[in-house]
Amino acid sequence: MHDETDHASRQPDPAEAPGQPARRQFMKNSALAGLAGAAGLTLSACGKQGATAGKGAASAAAGTAADAKELASDQVPPGQLDEYYGFWSGGQSGEVRLYGIPSMRELIRIPVFNPDFTIGWGITNESKRVLGPNFPPGGDCHHPHMSQTDGHYDGRYVFINDKAHTRVARIRCDVMRTDRIIDVPNVQAIHGLRVQRAPRTGYVFANGEFLAPAPNDGHALEDVDKYQTMFSAIDGDTMEVAWQVLVDGNLDNTEADYAGKYAISTCYNSEKGMDLSATMQAERDWVVVFNIPRIEAAVKAGQFKTVGDSKVPVVDGRHGSPLTLYIPIPKNPHGINASPDGKYVVANGKLSPTVSVMEWSRIDDCFAGKLKDPRDAVVAEPEIGLGPLHTAYDGRGNAYTTLFIDSQIAKWNIADAIAAYNGKKVNYLRQKIDVAYQPGHCHTSMGETRDADGKWLLSLNKFSKDRFLPVGPLHPDNDQLIDISGDTMRLVADGPVYSEPHDVVLLHRRLLIDKVKHVWDRDDPYFADAIAMAKRHGINVLADSKVIREGRKVYVYMTSAAPIYGINNFKVKKGDEVTVTVTNIDAVEDVTHGFCIANYGINMEISPGATSSVTFTADKAGVYWYYCTFFCHAMHMEMQGRMLVEA
Numbered sequence: 038m039h040d041e042t043d044h045a046s047r048q049p050d051p052a053e054a055p056g057q058p059a060r061r062q063f064m065k066n067s068a069l070a071g072l073a074g075a076a077g078l079t080l081s082a083c084g085k086q087g088a089t090a091g092k093g094a095a096s097a098a099a100g101t102a103a104d105a106k107e108l109a110s111d112q113v114p115p116g117q118l119d120e121y122y123g124f125w126s127g128g129q130s131g132e133v134r135l136y137g138i139p140s141m142r143e144l145i146r147i148p149v150f151n152p153d154f155t156i157g158w159g160i161t162n163e164s165k166r167v168l169g170p171n172f173p174p175g176g177d178c179h180h181p182h183m184s185q186t187d188g189h190y191d192g193r194y195v196f197i198n199d200k201a202h203t204r205v206a207r208i209r210c211d212v213m214r215t216d217r218i219i220d221v222p223n224v225q226a227i228h229g230l231r232v233q234r235a236p237r238t239g240y241v242f243a244n245g246e247f248l249a250p251a252p253n254d255g256h257a258l259e260d261v262d263k264y265q266t267m268f269s270a271i272d273g274d275t276m277e278v279a280w281q282v283l284v285d286g287n288l289d290n291t292e293a294d295y296a297g298k299y300a301i302s303t304c305y306n307s308e309k310g311m312d313l314s315a316t317m318q319a320e321r322d323w324v325v326v327f328n329i330p331r332i333e334a335a336v337k338a339g340q341f342k343t344v345g346d347s348k349v350p351v352v353d354g355r356h357g358s359p360l361t362l363y364i365p366i367p368k369n370p371h372g373i374n375a376s377p378d379g380k381y382v383v384a385n386g387k388l389s390p391t392v393s394v395m396e397w398s399r400i401d402d403c404f405a406g407k408l409k410d411p412r413d414a415v416v417a418e419p420e421i422g423l424g425p426l427h428t429a430y431d432g433r434g435n436a437y438t439t440l441f442i443d444s445q446i447a448k449w450n451i452a453d454a455i456a457a458y459n460g461k462k463v464n465y466l467r468q469k470i471d472v473a474y475q476p477g478h479c480h481t482s483m484g485e486t487r488d489a490d491g492k493w494l495l496s497l498n499k500f501s502k503d504r505f506l507p508v509g510p511l512h513p514d515n516d517q518l519i520d521i522s523g524d525t526m527r528l529v530a531d532g533p534v535y536s537e538p539h540d541v542v543l544l545h546r547r548l549l550i551d552k553v554k555h556v557w558d559r560d561d562p563y564f565a566d567a568i569a570m571a572k573r574h575g576i577n578v579l580a581d582s583k584v585i586r587e588g589r590k591v592y593v594y595m596t597s598a599a600p601i602y603g604i605n606n607f608k609v610k611k612g613d614e615v616t617v618t619v620t621n622i623d624a625v626e627d628v629t630h631g632f633c634i635a636n637y638g639i640n641m642e643i644s645p646g647a648t649s650s651v652t653f654t655a656d657k658a659g660v661y662w663y664y665c666t667f668f669c670h671a672m673h674m675e676m677q678g679r680m681l682v683e684a
Contacts, residue, residue, distance in 0.1 A: 307319050
């Protein structure tokens with residue numbers, strides 16, 4: 038892996054056939070051609086600044102003995118723990134994945150919007166309570182973010198969006214389980230999501246991306262002038278939508294400041310186009326800044342409307358509103374990322390080779406009327422490379438931007454970029470490193486908090502052509518781990534990941550390692566409904582195993598202790614509604630039990646201390662064995678019983 042700024046000098050890859058174009062150049066040219074063909078668009082190269090940047094930039098030499106010695110220290114030997122947790126979005130799987138860093142070992146998958154037979158997500162009564170009665174079976178997860186207090190991760194929750202079904206979910210970090218999911222009204226496709234940093238995560242900010250009539254009830258289908266979208270603020274404690282803001286343009290990604298005053302979102306399609314070419318005509322779109330105190334005051338004063346059947350207050354934040362500020366930005370901007378020092382926020386140009394650096398204090402001045410032109414909030418606009426999408430930070434004044442078309446990460450200095458914008462001859466680019474290929478998000482360790490420690494950078498790459506063993510037409514994505522602790526970036530590891538993770542957050546283990554429960558609390562609210570039902574039947578779930586019939590409803594209560602269930606058979610009639618409740622009375626960490634009924638599509642996981650329940654109709658007569666699905670004991674295979682269904 039070479040860290041280059043000049044691809045013309047790149048040495049041929051031994052894996053590339055002689056006489057064939059370099060894979061990277063081929064993919065870059067293909068991406069450019071695709072964009073140009075779509076709308077007659079010509080993307081300029083980086084110009085003089087980008088072309089000369091490599092002269093002073095440090096280059097990470099690969100393959101030397103010294104590097105090999107350093108890389109060895111990045112390994113996590115068996116029996117040792119990773120230093121960081123990584124929460125990955127699961128993309129179209131609808132889940133969140135938990136990894137250890139720097140080992141890149143997958144630790145667990147947390148089902149959110151997706152059915153999961155392993156733990157019975159979408160099957161158990163407890164999960165159905167979270168998912169709702171008619172949940173669509175799947176989701177498209179993009180942006181996981183942990184709750185914060187005063188700009189520091191607090192280890193309480195991780196929030197995640199579902200773009201496919203316009204939902205937002207909350208994951209409890211003590212048990213790594215989804216505990217709330219809400220539908221967001223009046224909008225379509227929640228994409229960008231961020232948490233309020235200060236004073237704490239009261240709000241979770243969510244962008245409605247696509248324009249549609251509101252209410253979207255079948256009227257005004259062709260009248261695009263009536264299409265609109267909104268920015269939503271969700272109460273992170275109650276998981277209810279607190280208020281929404283009507284905006285101009287398609288909302289993309291969103292971010293929050295470190296003072297609790299502002300949220301900010303990138304907007305594309307200022308043209309209000311309904312096809313690709315129409316959305317790419319303007320040389321500038323914008324970011325929109327939301328003034329949270331002003332919006333709250335407007336809602337409190339009753340200066341809002343509601344839409345359709347929704348009771349959510351909606352305020353008007355379109356151009357000219359005192360509640361918002363529209364800052365023109367080139368071109369179809371995508372990512373929006375705040376620096377950990379609380380001073381700046383960077384919008385990434387996507388179809389422009391630039392990123393736009395805005396200063397929060399100047400945004401203050403714009404709202405106060407001290408600056409008349411919103412563009413005065415921009416303090417730098419460095420040329421970085423082709424296809425800038427997202428920016429991360431090391432806490433030392435440096436920024437790292439993914440270049441989708443160049444298949445690179447660019448490291449640049451914020452202070453030098455501001456100096457160059459003010460006319461000084463200074464080189465702000467520090468280094469570029471090749472990644473494989475087409476990076477989307479990147480994320481630094483602790484980089485979205487005041488505690489950014491500048492150790493690791495993850496590049497989440499969309500393509501992996503020729504990188505791994507072929508597995509068919511659908512290729513894996515490729516996540517690459519980069520050491521940024523020194524002056525130069527060094528690629529440490531990469532690995533294939535199942536399609537298609539979008540984003541990740543990295544937090545130090547000290548924030549969670551003592552908060553994560555090793556066994557469930559017996560009185561956890563997660564299974565409170567099952568415990569309450571048992572009490573109504575006079576059942577002590579820790580001691581009683583019993584079958585109760587109430588008409589055509591049958592309630593089966595049983596304990597599980599390796600390697601035996603409290604009931605080894607129970608009898609019901611065909612057509613009965615059956616509720617099985619199992620309580621794991623083992624108190625030993627890691628002795629998890631399962632309960633699966635063969636040929637009935639029933640499985641649930643019961644970890645130590647937990648109670649799980651499932652309700653189904655006994656619609657097939659005969660003998661059906663139930664058994665433990667988690668290898669819990671030497672006699673695990675014998676942990677079984679029979680459900681007898683009378684015809």
